[in-house]
Amino acid sequence: MMFVGTVLRNCYKIVRLLGSGGFGDTYLAENLDLPGHPLCVVKHLKPRDPNPDVLQIARRLFESEALVLYKLGHENNQIPRLFAHFEENGEFYLVQEYIEGSDLSSEVTVGKRWSEQEVTQLLREILEVLTVVHKQNIIHRDIKPQNLMRRREDRKIILIDFGAVKQISTLVNIQGQTSASVAIGTPGYAPNEQAAGYPKLSSDVHAVGMLAIFALTGIKPHELPRDPTNGEVVWRNWANVSERFADILTKMVRYHFSERYQSAAEALSALPAPPKPKPQPKSQSTPIPAPLPTSQPTLQSTPMPRRQVIQMLGLIGTGVGLAIVGQQLLQGVFRRRDDVVETPTPSPSIRSDISSTSSPTPKQLATPRSVSLQTFNFETVSVDAQGNINNRSNRQAKYFAQDLGNGVTLEMVQIPGGTFLMGSPPGEKQRESNEGPQHQVTVPGFFMGKYEVTQAQYQAIMGNNPSNFKGEKRPVEKVSWNDAVELCQRLSQKTGRTYRLPSEAEWEYAARAGTTTPFYFGETITTDLANYNGTKTYASEPKGQYRRQTTNVGSFPPNAFGLYDMHGNVYEWCQDDWHDTYQSARTDGSAWLTQGSTNVLKLVRGGSWGLSLGLCRSAFRYRVYPGLRYYVIGFRVVCVVA
Numbered sequence: 001m002m003f004v005g006t007v008l009r010n011c012y013k014i015v016r017l018l019g020s021g022g023f024g025d026t027y028l029a030e031n032l033d034l035p036g037h038p039l040c041v042v043k044h045l046k047p048r049d050p051n052p053d054v055l056q057i058a059r060r061l062f063e064s065e066a067l068v069l070y071k072l073g074h075e076n077n078q079i080p081r082l083f084a085h086f087e088e089n090g091e092f093y094l095v096q097e098y099i100e101g102s103d104l105s106s107e108v109t110v111g112k113r114w115s116e117q118e119v120t121q122l123l124r125e126i127l128e129v130l131t132v133v134h135k136q137n138i139i140h141r142d143i144k145p146q147n148l149m150r151r152r153e154d155r156k157i158i159l160i161d162f163g164a165v166k167q168i169s170t171l172v173n174i175q176g177q178t179s180a181s182v183a184i185g186t187p188g189y190a191p192n193e194q195a196a197g198y199p200k201l202s203s204d205v206h207a208v209g210m211l212a213i214f215a216l217t218g219i220k221p222h223e224l225p226r227d228p229t230n231g232e233v234v235w236r237n238w239a240n241v242s243e244r245f246a247d248i249l250t251k252m253v254r255y256h257f258s259e260r261y262q263s264a265a266e267a268l269s270a271l272p273a274p275p276k277p278k279p280q281p282k283s284q285s286t287p288i289p290a291p292l293p294t295s296q297p298t299l300q301s302t303p304m305p306r307r308q309v310i311q312m313l314g315l316i317g318t319g320v321g322l323a324i325v326g327q328q329l330l331q332g333v334f335r336r337r338d339d340v341v342e343t344p345t346p347s348p349s350i351r352s353d354i355s356s357t358s359s360p361t362p363k364q365l366a367t368p369r370s371v372s373l374q375t376f377n378f379e380t381v382s383v384d385a386q387g388n389i390n391n392r393s394n395r396q397a398k399y400f401a402q403d404l405g406n407g408v409t410l411e412m413v414q415i416p417g418g419t420f421l422m423g424s425p426p427g428e429k430q431r432e433s434n435e436g437p438q439h440q441v442t443v444p445g446f447f448m449g450k451y452e453v454t455q456a457q458y459q460a461i462m463g464n465n466p467s468n469f470k471g472e473k474r475p476v477e478k479v480s481w482n483d484a485v486e487l488c489q490r491l492s493q494k495t496g497r498t499y500r501l502p503s504e505a506e507w508e509y510a511a512r513a514g515t516t517t518p519f520y521f522g523e524t525i526t527t528d529l530a531n532y533n534g535t536k537t538y539a540s541e542p543k544g545q546y547r548r549q550t551t552n553v554g555s556f557p558p559n560a561f562g563l564y565d566m567h568g569n570v571y572e573w574c575q576d577d578w579h580d581t582y583q584s585a586r587t588d589g590s591a592w593l594t595q596g597s598t599n600v601l602k603l604v605r606g607g608s609w610g611l612s613l614g615l616c617r618s619a620f621r622y623r624v625y626p627g628l629r630y631y632v633i634g635f636r637v638v639c640v641v642a
Contacts, residue, residue, distance in 0.1 A: 001025055002044065007032070009086060012042050012095060028098070031083075034627065040083060045092040066094060067610065068138060070630075073097065076132045078158050083628070101152045103160075104145035104211075114215040116241045123212050124271055125157040130204060130264035133159070139199045143207035144189050145214075188221030192231070193257050202260040205267050209252025209260075216241060216249075231255035244272070373398045373414065381557050387526040387541030397562030399450060402495060402639075404460040410449065410491075412639050413562045415510050417445035422508055423582050423619075428518060429538065430614040434580055434621060443509045443589035448502060449636035451475070451553035451564050452572060453487070461490050468631035473552040475570045475634040481602045481626035484573045484635040491637065498640040501575040503591040504621070506638060507605050511566040511618045513559040518617045519567055520559040529556050530616065531609045532568035538613040550609055567616045570634035571604035571624075578603045578623035601625060608632035 002025070006014045015028040024045040030037040066085035073081030084095040108114075114122070126148060133140055140147075140159070147161040185194050189207040193200060210221040210233070217224070217238035225234045232255050236246055248270050254260045261267035375396050382391040402410040423438035424431045452475035459465045459472075466478040479487075484501055491499040502510070512520055518538070519525045527534040527544030531551045534544025550569055558564045575591040578601035586592045594600050601623040607616025610632050624633070 002027065008042065008088075008093060009084075011084075012040065013037070014042065015039070029095075031095075039098055041096045041098045043094040043096065045094070068136070069094075069096075072133060072136065072138070076129065078129045078156055079132065080158065080160055081625070084630075099149070099151050099153075099158060101149045101158065104148045104150065104157075107150070108145045108211065108215045109218070110220060111218045112215075113218045113239075116216070116245055119212050119215050119241075120245065120271060121274075122157075122215060123208065124268065124274065126159075126208050126211070127264045127268040127271070129157060129159045130208065131268055134201050134204070134263045134265060137201075139201055140204050140207075141190070141194060141199050142185050143204055143211065144186050145211060148211075188223075191253075191257065192255065200257045201263045202257045205252050205261050205264060206254075206257075208264070208267070209249050212249055213239070213253065371400045373400055375399075376562065378558050378562055380560050381529070382522045383524060383526070383529070383541075385523040385539040385541070387524055387539075390522075395560060395562070399562070400447070402491075402497075404457060404494075406460060408456050408460040410453075410457055410637075411451070412447040412637075413450045415446050415448050415506075415561055417443055418509070419443070420509050420512065421516075422505055422585075428617075428619065430617070431619070435582075435619050437582055439582055439585055439587060441505045441509070441585075441587050441589055443506055446502075446506060447639040448506070448510050448561075448563060449638075450562065452570055452634050452636045453484075454553055458487065461487050461494065466629065467550075469550045471550075471552065473554075474550045475553055475565070477550065477570050477631045477634045478629045479573075479634060480629045481573050481624070483629070488637055499637050500640065501573055501635060502638045503589060504574045504576045504603060504605065505586070505589045507572065507574050508618060509589070510561055510563055511559065511606065513561040513563070515560075515618070518619065520618060521557075521567075525567060525613065525616075530565070530568040531556070532607060532616045533610055533612050536612040536614075541613075547609060566606055566618070568607050568611075569609055570606075571608050571622075571632055572606050573633065573635040574603050574605055576603060577601065604633055 001017070001020075002014050004014055004016060008014075008029075011031060011033045012029045013032055015030060018026040018028050018041065020026070024043060027042045027044065029040050029042045031040050066082060069082040070085075072079045080097040080099070082094060082096055084093075086093050126143070130140065130143070142161060143159075147159065149158040149160055150156070151158050185199075185203075185207070189210050191203050191206040194203040194206075213219075213224070213233070213235045214221055217235055219235075219238060221233075226232065227234055232250075233253050235249075239246075241249075248267075251270070252260060252267055261270060375398055377394060377396055380393050380395055381389050384390050398414040399411050402412060404410055419440060419442045421438050422441045424435040425438065426436075428435075454473055455465050455467050455470065455476045456472035458467075458476040458479070462483075465476065466483075467474065467476050468478055481501075488499045488501060515522075517523055521529055524537075524539035524541045526541050527547075531547055533546045535546050537543055553569070554564045556565065559566055575593075577592065577594045579585065579592060602625075604622055604624050605620060607620050
């Protein structure tokens with residue numbers, strides 16, 4: 001047990017113990033890195049078995065599940081966010097969101113009977129959140145009132161207790177069982193297949209249905225009788241509901257999983273539509289108010305207010321593990337994608353079937369003031385759907401070298417301006433809706449970093465190196481959007497030139513370098529061409545390496561513009577605010593910013609070392625809290641032309 005005042009990682013100061021369980025302790029803490037020292041929750045997991053092999057299993061599960069928790073929380077503000085996770089001396093720590101509120105055990109109680117209308121609304125709220133989870137093929141495995149909080153400030157339902165915590169501690173003490181085969185759950189809510197260690201998405205549907213029946217009957221799920229002939233729960237004698245609603249609940253809690261709704265989305269679609277609000281009578285004496293903005297910011301930039309921070313997941317009592325159906329946990333951390341491009345500069349060296357356009361004009365090739373351009377030679381390659389190299393080409397690009405002092409330079413490559421089609425076509429594999437609609441964008445010429453900003457370059461400008469994977473030539477990571485912007489500001493002051501983050505349009509235009517395929521190498525890539533998680537495939541290429549860390553910049557072939565590591569290695573911050581689609585997006589290549597507000601998410605592009613190939617496409621895009629520092633996120637810079 002940690003003492004009050006203990007500081008972890010020079011950042012998280014323990015305030016008090018919140019609770020203890022069989023798998024560790026949960027603490028309230030202050031984040032000393034942020035203004036005002038906002039509160040957070042630190043979970044301390046202590047595996048019980050000291051066996052090194054067991055510890056290795058725990059480490060792998062902790063890492064992969066923590067990344068999934070991170071993804072889920074940043075996809076939906078009704079799922080708590082994971083701010084950090086780390087290991088020290090064989091023990092594991094999660095830093096999570098804490099939000100004031102109370103769980104549903106204070107509302108759904110023994111003897112209290114809710115109306116059908118009230119339960120229908122409750123089901124709708126729970127299933128909407130659970131749908132987000134199920135869309136990622138993740139099984140919660142412990143839906144119950146204690147794991148559903150009602151947030152005080154907006155009364156929304158928050159789904160908590162995704163604790164990899166309990167799953168890890170259980171797994172490391174069970175030989176020969178997989179993450180999906182460990183029986184985790186609560187009696188009465190967990191169905192028979194889950195109790196046997198084989199949970200399904202429909203197992204969560206069963207638990208939600210049993211919670212609804214508890215609210216209707218006032219009887220705890222494990223106290224309701226079961227039909228001895230078929231195992232079905234007997235509940236209708238204690239509830240006054242319509243036949244239609246009774247049939248929905250009965251299907252949700254069927255004994256055999258194949259007879260239930262197969263996912264939260266399917267169950268949600270079976271519920272009656274919510275009643276439409278009654279139209280308000282118009283009054284000639286009352287002016288009609290102006291319409292509200294169509295998009296509202298979802299998270300706040302720094303400083304982060306106390307009331308926004310942090311929600312406990314569940315180390316206390318009966319935590320829940322995650323189960324992944326059909327794909328790896330790790331590649332869930334970030335998933336979003338972006339689209340195809342037609343650029344003005346032909347790239348026959350990459351793909352012979354890309355049509356060329358006219359060469360850029362001299363104005364498009366403008367250079368920064370007082371810059372002497374040099375030329376470098378490089379080779380590009382393209383591959384077929386099997387990952388076989390089918391073309392090699394020698395190319396040239398112009399650049400200038402920015403002296404940062406102490407022998408450290410920053411190479412800035414000239415990117416010719418042009419027009420391209422931004423946003424993915426509907427047929428692109430693993431496409432998501434935020435990649436559309438496709439739209440034509442005209443991008444003026446600019447200079448972009450030949451490589452992701454390295455640790456040596458970051459040290460030269462900022463005087464520190466926050467990276468997890470140390471190496472002067474490796475990309476800097478664990479830098480927030482705010483950190484990246486500050487480096488650009490300092491670099492501009494140091495050099496007298498204007499440096500900034502790329503706009504999202506500039507990034508995609510530069511990444512594609514004239515290609516319209518998912519990757520600038522072609523229909524796929526291999527781990528010989530980029531640093532990503534090669535344990536899964538995208539097209540017909542073979543599986544490859546999973547290096548589990550960053551690599552030196554420039555270790556793999558560049559694209560036709562002479563830019564390296566635009567696929568994989570680390571995510572790269574862009575200047576823009578996050579928008580869910582490209583509807584009404586800018587077409588001039590500039591950053592798309594939300595006027596008059598700092599309460600916005602930012603975005604990253606390009607994938608990372610920890611993600612599968614499909615998540616490293618040129619089209620890939622994902623929203624991220626601007627204050628987040630994570631070891632899969634770095635950046636590269638742009639220099640504004642004169």
